[in-house]
Amino acid sequence: MSTGTLYTFSGSGNSYKIRLLEAFLGINLKHEEIDFLGDQQHSPEFLKINPRGEVPTLVDGDKTFTDSSSILIWLAGKWDDEGKAEGPSSYWSNDLYEQAQIVNWLSFANSWVQYGVFVNRAILSYNGPYNGLGNNQKWPQEKLDVFLEEGAIRGNYSLGVLNQHLAHRPWLALDRPTIADLSVFVYVALAPMGDISLQPYPNVNAWIERVKGLPKFFPIEGLDDSLIRRR
Structure with missing residues (x-):
């Protein structure tokens, strides 16, 4: 199952959190690698997506998430443990x-x-x-x-x-x-x-x-x- 575009940097621990949850839930985000060390996150193009100039950033349809915590909550709440849009997964809760x-x-x-x-x-x-x-x-x-x-x-x-x-x-x-x-x-x-x-x-x-x-x-x-x- 594919859902959204993840703007990421391979050396970013905050990006890694999302990629790890993605693997655990069996979902497939489209990855766009940002040249973080080259400061691409502060380019005019990227700042239109995330004015904070940070990775990870998730664009899921008409929704944009600009912080790793909000992305984790969104994905763990949206998807179940088998990658079906019948969340939440066990990594989140309804309680x-x-x-x-x-x-x-x-x-x-x-x-x-x-x-x-x-x-x-x-x-x-x-x-x-x-x-x-x-x-x-x-x-x-x-x-x-x-x-x-x-x-x-x-x-x-x-x-x-x-x-x-x-x-x-x-x-x-x-x-x-x-x-x-x-x-x-x-x-x-x-x-x-x-x-x-x-x-x-x-x-x-x-x-x-x-x-x-x-x-x-x-x-x-x-x-x-x-x-x-x-x-």
Whole structure:
């Protein structure tokens, strides 16, 4: 089943979240690869689609979604686990309380994770903080050092929160994997690309392995080699 056009960048963890859910649900989006490192996301043509200049972006018929969380909710709510338009899938819910629990972790991914482990990975493996701040050509090294220090503090704090939360449960929001797990997983699992170790967080590591063990899982660059972009 085909549904919509996904504007994506292969190195983007936020794009990867969508591609992972796409695989899990057995749907086929049309992929348009954006030259993110070449700043195509800020071209006049792309800004007409997403004025925020970000990937991923999904255009599904007359509807446009400009944030990974909204795309995850849309796809998991629209499609069931077999790729039929009879959603929601098990990665979302019809129950309001369960939806709130899932959104709670989507918010965590967009705040603590995005401004922690994400920033350090971006600087050390992609040469700039991104997050709408531009690349390293616009920032002196002393400012990047401040970002790295703050990112390490926030990153390790968020990993501690996750480690405690996962001490007695297998998944973040419900008793099954949901888009909450997909959203938080990516940049947490890629934290070593930003020199933030996962070794002190055994419950997080066990959860990462559970996500990696889900049917139809496939890796993103850097998952098995944290220095792949630094050689």
